[in-house]
Amino acid sequence: MLLLAFAALLLVVFAVARARQRAQLREGTLLVAAVVFAALGVLQLLVQSDPDAAATTVRVVAVATPVIVLVLAVFLITNGITMLRLEGRSLANLLSLIAGVGLLVFPLLLLALLAWGGFGGFVVAAGVVLVAGYAAAAFVAFLVSSLLYAALPAPRRPRAIVVLGSGLIRGEVPPLLRGRLDRAIAAWRRAVRAGGAAPVLVPSGGQGPDEPRPEGEAMAEYLRDQGIPGDLIRPETRSLNTRENLEFSRVIVDGIDGGGPVLIVTSDYHMLRAGLLARRRIPRARVVGARTAAYFVPSAFLREYVALLARQRWMHVVFALVFGATLVSVYAAIFLV
Known part of the structure; x- marks a missing residue:
């Protein structure tokens, strides 16, 4: 017993x-x-x-x-x-x-x-x-x-949505990163429909040694092409890993008016580690994940x-x-x- x-x-x-x-x-x-x-x-x-x-x-x-x-x-x-x-x-x-x-x-x-x-x-x-x-x-x-x-439930009316970068292919957004951005766009549109101020999108990612431009810049371009107003996109282009994604994005997030929560978007397999890192860097933020191709998950x-x-x-x-x-x-x- x-x-x-x-x-x-x-x-x-x-x-x-x-x-x-x-x-x-x-x-x-x-x-x-x-x-x-x-x-x-x-x-x-x-x-x-x-x-x-x-x-x-x-x-x-x-x-x-x-x-x-x-x-x-x-x-x-x-x-x-x-x-x-x-x-x-x-x-x-x-x-x-x-x-x-x-x-x-x-x-x-x-x-x-x-x-x-x-x-x-x-x-x-x-x-x-x-x-x-x-x-x-x-x-x-x-x-x-x-x-x-x-x-866990995700906030429906965040004041900011941070999208973590994951690498470019020939300077363009690949399918894995596109999935994260599409999940962020869906959350942004849902927040707009709920009323109140539209969230600010923070695409986060610097320039790796094999990349012709920063990830944040390419991600911001993709967001604009999908109809997100340019004044609501504030890219972060210095980070080289998840920890820096969060630390540098917080500087941008802290400058956004409003008291709503922060939503962080990554891939489903990366959610827990991103959430653990975010606890000290963007307190009370919630991380959600975009679906990944089944073969990639294991x-x-x-x-x-x-x-x-x-x-x-x-x-x-x-x-x-x-x-x-x-x-x-x-x-x-x-x-x-």
């Missing part, structure tokens, strides 16, 4: 965090942890009341897990090949392919470590399982947090996940150790007590 009680406590904490309506990784972590502890609590009750049913449940999970991993690996490899064919060769575009191959190689690595023999091989194999398990749990928590943040989410891990790497080292200690404790509570 202790595991079920802990799951209930996690759900209460999740509800409190959810009520704040902001970008938070903790929401997904709390919800996933609550579901896992609830499942483990049910398993514990089965072990105590019906050992045969518990053994059957464990066998089903043991058989289903490699099948699920195999299907996921094939999907990721296929997606990775599609990414290389449609988007070109780069590390970011290789992520889903690398992840798929890694899922296939992982069991072979474990078998090799166990065949190495001795206590040392077992310890290394256990460490590999711990790291892989934590990485998988953290990725699921990241996905759930992203979905929860995407489900690699894009993996890239965002890796970026978040790198940004908080030492925190994740501590969490991985806590994760391992928790697994050992739960195993002991279910099967050894």
